[in-house]
Amino acid sequence: MSEAGRVPTLLEVHDLEVSFNTEDGVVRAVDGVGLELKSDEVLAVVGESGSGKSVTALTMMGLTRGPNASISGTAHFEGTELIGASDEELRRVRGNRMSMIFQDPMSSLNPVYRVGAQIVEQIRAHRDVSATEARQRAVELLDAVGIPDPGIRVDAYPHELSGGMRQRAMIAMALSLDPSLLIADEPTTALDVTIQAQLIELLRKLNEERDLSIVLITHDIGVVAEIADRVAVMYAGRIVEQGTLDEVFYDPQHPYTWGLLGSLTRIDRPRPDRLPQIPGMPPSLLEPPVGCHFRPRCPHAFDRCQSVPDLNTRLPEAPAHFDRCFLSPEQKRERREVGDGT
Amino acid sequence: MARDEEGHVSGRLLEVKGLSKHFPIKSGLLIDREVESVRAVDGVDFAISSGETLGLVGESGCGKSTLCRAVLQLIKPTAGSVLFEGHEIVGLGDRQMQPLRREMQMVFQNPQASLNPRKRVGEIVGSPLKLHGLASGSELKPKVQELLDRVGLSPEHYNRYPHEFSGGQQQRIGIARALATRPKLIFADEPVSKLDVSIQAQIVNLLVDLQKDLGLAYVFVAHDIGIVRHISQRIAVMKDGKIVEEGAADRICEQPRDPYTQQLLSAVPIPDPRENRTRRAAAARE
Structure with a gap:
């Protein structure tokens, strides 16, 4: 980790909170997100629809500002504070030092x-x-x-x-x-799988040859495994786990990550009798559950989960691997059915 | 069930032979002359037996959805034959098709767009029962509630509107509607591609359970080969309106023979970083 200390941090997000006033009440789309991106790194932000991954990215670009939005927290990028920056400042950064591509290229052109x-x-x-x-x-x-x-x-x-x-x-x-940073929001979701493979290859090449840092927002774990250096898993507005690609894939700490990894189909492995599924559905962000947002769907929830776990390092051997779960590392290792190089 | 090497079962529920659907491209000043045609489906053969799932994969525009619609006679095929339980259905009139529509149902990709937003769930799921004279009056409600229960919804959902449900639940409503007439065959056109990963598995498992309980046959159309392989006994790969390869699901995924199938499979991302590094290193050496 001493080596990592020498690589400059390009983007630093702390305690980002974004909520929107709607007719039905206040939607807390992003609930205390922190991210760090080093130069030349590819960070994948993974989550389902409504997990807050896109809102996080759009907020960094200053694109969620509006009379019904309240935004707090900080996002530092190359010496500029993006949250609360004037339009003038944002214009200098946007498209120039950081730029963004979206899911549907037809509607962005x-x-x-x-x-x-x-x-x-x-x-x-x-x-x-x-x-x-x-x-x-x-x-x-x-x-x-x-x-x-x-x-x-x-x-x-x-x-x-x-x-x-x-x-x-x-x-x-x-x-x-x-630019030094590209934010790619579901860039391959609308495309066929052969085209997707070509685009991932292109992004990887740009990352390697041009030292372009990338924040890749996606719901597709397969794409993450192809390109990311680090992964942040989001659920219902919060980051529930963050670590290097291998840490998250082979030593996942949060039950939601277990569910995501478990429900994948793999064409290079014998098929299971039944596809493991996460029961229930994501909560409404109008009335999120008390405590851990994943609690109502979590088979391992216990009374402590009524309060919100911090995003902490819980493994002495992996100081950059964070998760939001009260289970002890031993309990996690016992209970999960994914990871460990499987 | 007796199967041959490629996983075929004898005794066919549906047999499609040389099915084509060409869309004309017209041009001309006063009289439109057909100058060319788009061969959306071009001489397709496949067959499916009771209780079996045939997966249909291919990239967008390859003709998967057009094929489903042409088989179901929702659009008129240009040529070819479709035998359902041994009877030819190409060229049948609407009235003659009506009893057969009971037997073959469809589940669509976008559950939101395929449910009438102004109708309550009870009406949506109940209307095929009424249309086909399977239930009326006071029998209707309990039958619909039984169907809702069957797909994992609650009977209290009877009086709700589609917008009150999440995407996964809406797809369950679409499945309940398709099941209402007790079909033998369901065409599922990308039924999970609009759903979140954690919900996809729920719907796929529901379809598998229903197949076991009711002996349904599925034509499962999707571009996600992993999911298709999970649910299908056989897979047909489509390209430019033609089936380029068909075979047992595991065989297609493990030993694809057609170059296009090979290309398609090699593009599927593998959710395993170590495996990917090995694959990339091997590709770099070549």
Whole structure:
């Protein structure tokens, strides 16, 4: 761990809380999230719909601000405090030092402008370059993300590209100003599995060759296993477990993580008779359960779970592995049916 | 059940031969002439026996959903034959199809879009019973409540509206509706792909339980090969409107023969970091 100390921290989020006033009451979408991202790292934030993973990312980009939102906590990125930053400050960072891509590339691209023009617009909004130079840069970017005939495709409209190509174009745009951080929110969910594999490969290449740090938001554990260095598992607005990829996969500490890992199907293993399932369903964030949010669905819950467990390190041998569960490490090892290299 | 090497069972419930659905592309000023056609389904053969699950996998646009609809005569096939219990159903009129619709039902991908938001659960699940004359009046409610119980919902849900349910529960309502007519065959078109991982397993297990209890046959369409393999005895892989490979589920996953199947399987992410590192290292050496 002494080595890790030397790698600078790029992004540091502490006690992030985001709630929204709605007609039905206050929805606490993010409930005290803390994250740390080192340079060159890929951090996967995993969770189901409504777990707060996207809201966390959108809040860092300043995209959840609104009259009905209340946001507290801190998010430090390259010396800028993002929470509470002025629009002016955010504009300098957004698209420039950190950029974001979304699940559906068709609805993130403007359908009436050519792809190249949209990239040029972003470059020229931040840099003092001529239109010709910016266009040349756009062609290079399209080439770098693996779009064939970039000189021709630069003049294509979004609808003329396939889903995978559109997502590549979105990545090209996100990279146009050479940011240090890319937030990718379910970037492959809308795509076919063969295209997904190509895009994961592209993200990995960008991470390795351009030293691009990535926060990957996904519900797909398979994708996480392919690319992440560290993993944060979110459930009902809170991080329930955080650790390196191998720690979370082979020594999972939280019963929710056990459930997630257990319910996976694997095509390279004999199939089980029955797919292990997590009983019940995620709680409503209007009225979340008292104490641990996973308690009502947890087969291992006991009276202590009525209070909220801290996100703590509980394993002396793994000081960077955090979880929110009161069970002792021995109990966890006894009770879980996943992990341990299986 | 007697099975041959590829997992086929003798005695077919449904037999599809040379089924095609081509959509015309028309062009012309005054008279639209057919200039080309999209061969969405192009000469597909498959068969399925009682109590069996056939998984249908393929990427978006390969014709999986069109195939289901053409088999069910929801769209008119361009060519080919569909035998249900030995009887030809291609070309049957609506009235002749009506009794057969009882036997073949469908569960859709998006449960929210496939349930009428203005109708109560009781009406949604009860309407196939009424339509087919299976229950009326005072018998209706207990029958619907029995169906709700069967799919893991509570009888009190009878008077609720679809929006009051989560995605997984809505899919259970869709399944209850499909079960209402006691079908022999259910086409499930991506029934879990819109659901969260923890809920997917619940629905898949429910479908497996129902099959065991009721002897249902499924055509299970999905792009998630892991789930398809879990639920299916046989898998058919579709590409560009054709079935490129068909065989026992484990055989397809362990020893795919067709290059396209191999490509598809190798793209499936493996949720095992060590395994992935080994695979990547092997790929780098090549």
